[in-house]
Amino acid sequence: MFCKNCGAKIADKSAFCSICGAKQDNINLVKTGVNESTDEEIYQEDLKKKKKRLLILGAVIAIFAAGVFCVNNSITAGPQIGFSTKLQAILGDAEAEYKIANSLHGAEKFMWLEKSASKGHADAQAELGYCYYSGEGAVKDFKEALKWFQRAADNGSVYGQFRMGWAYSNGEGVAKDQKLAVSWYKKAADNGNTAAMNNLAVCYANGEGVAKDTKKSFELYQEASEKGNLLSTLNLARAYELGEGTNIDKKKAFELYKKVASKDSTLYSDEDKEYVARGIYNVGKMYFWGNGVEKNYEEAVKYFNLAKNQGNMDALCGLGIAYYFGQGVPVDREQGKKLVREASERGHARAKSLLKLM
Known part of the structure; x- marks a missing residue:
C-alpha cells in the first residue's frame, strides 16, 4: 500500500507512514488467529508498552539518583573523593577507606584509618600510628603508635619502617636503641624513603648506632637531596661549608x-x-x-x-x-x-x- 500523504510505499496494514508519519485512513483488519484488531488498537497497545517501559526506566533512574544522593551525603569526605570511592568504602573496601581518611583531618580521619588499618592496609596502619604519635584525632600514645608502626612495617610500609627507626632513635614508646634505629632506617632508605636516608646519614655523621663515616653520610645526604628532601639539602650544604665527608x-x-x-x-x-x-x-x-x-x-x-x-x-x-x-x-x-x-x-x-x- 501507499501513503495517502507522501505517496511512499509502506507495509500493508500500517496505520502510520514510516516516511512522513501521516496516519492512514484505510485501516484494515488484522487476523490474530483469535481476535481481530484495528491498526489503531495495535498502535495504542504499543504506545502503552512504551510508556510502561519509560516509567520503569524513570523509576530505576530515580532509585539510582536517590542512592547516589544517600551515599554522597552519608559520608563526609574531601571534594576529590567521588561516588564510586564512597560506595566502595560503604562496602568495606580498605583502599577506599584509606583514600577517604587522607581527604580528612582529626577525628574523622582517625575513624576511617581505623577501619582500613583493621583490614590490614599497611599505609593506613602507618598513618594510624602517626595519629597516635601526634595526637591527631586521638589521645597521644607512643606505645599504641609503635604497635601500629610495627604492624605497618611488617606489612611492607616504608613509612612504617622509617617510623620504627624514629621510635628507637628517640626512645618513644620503646627503649632507646640506636643500633635498631639504624637497622630500620636502612630498610626504609633501601626502599627509597628520603627522610630515612637523611636520618641514617646523621647516624653515620655522629657515629650513632654505627661506625662514624662522614663520607657515607655525605653520600646519603646527596642522594636524598637529589630526590627532593629539603632537610638533606640543608645538611649537604653544611657538609660543603664545613668540609664534612667532602672538600670545603x-x-x-x-x-x-x-x-x-x-x-x-x-x-x-x-x-x-x-x-x-x-x-x-x-x-x-x-x-x-x-x-x-x-x-x-x-x-x-x-x-x-x-x-x-x-x-x-x-x-x-x-x-x-x-x-x-x-x-x-x-x-x-x-x-x-x-x-x-x-x-x-x-x-x-x-x-x-x-x-x-x-
Whole structure:
C-alpha cells in the first residue's frame, strides 16, 4: 500500500507512514488467529508498552539518583573523593577507606584509618600510628603508635619502617636503641624513603648506632637531596661549608642554601616550611660573613628579615646583631638588644649568651 500523504510505499496494514508519519485512513483488519484488531488498537497497545517501559526506566533512574544522593551525603569526605570511592568504602573496601581518611583531618580521619588499618592496609596502619604519635584525632600514645608502626612495617610500609627507626632513635614508646634505629632506617632508605636516608646519614655523621663515616653520610645526604628532601639539602650544604665527608666548598654551600631558600613555602608541610626558613637564614648568614659569596650586609639583613617573619630564631638573633653593630642598618643598640632578648625568651641558646655581652 501507499501513503495517502507522501505517496511512499509502506507495509500493508500500517496505520502510520514510516516516511512522513501521516496516519492512514484505510485501516484494515488484522487476523490474530483469535481476535481481530484495528491498526489503531495495535498502535495504542504499543504506545502503552512504551510508556510502561519509560516509567520503569524513570523509576530505576530515580532509585539510582536517590542512592547516589544517600551515599554522597552519608559520608563526609574531601571534594576529590567521588561516588564510586564512597560506595566502595560503604562496602568495606580498605583502599577506599584509606583514600577517604587522607581527604580528612582529626577525628574523622582517625575513624576511617581505623577501619582500613583493621583490614590490614599497611599505609593506613602507618598513618594510624602517626595519629597516635601526634595526637591527631586521638589521645597521644607512643606505645599504641609503635604497635601500629610495627604492624605497618611488617606489612611492607616504608613509612612504617622509617617510623620504627624514629621510635628507637628517640626512645618513644620503646627503649632507646640506636643500633635498631639504624637497622630500620636502612630498610626504609633501601626502599627509597628520603627522610630515612637523611636520618641514617646523621647516624653515620655522629657515629650513632654505627661506625662514624662522614663520607657515607655525605653520600646519603646527596642522594636524598637529589630526590627532593629539603632537610638533606640543608645538611649537604653544611657538609660543603664545613668540609664534612667532602672538600670545603663554600660557594657550593651557598648555592644549596639558596636553592632551599627559593622554594615557595606555601606549597610545603609545616615541617618543610621550617626548612625553607632555615635555608633563607643561612643565605643571610653567608652574605653577612662573606662565605661563598661577596660580603653584603644589606642582603644579609634582607634575608634575616624574611627568615624572621617565617619564625626562624637564628634569623631573629642575627638581625639583633646587625642592629646592635649597625651592619646593613643604622646602629640601634636598643633594637638590637630587643631582638636578641626576644630570641632568648623563645629558647634560643646562643641568644642567651649574646645577651650577656650586650
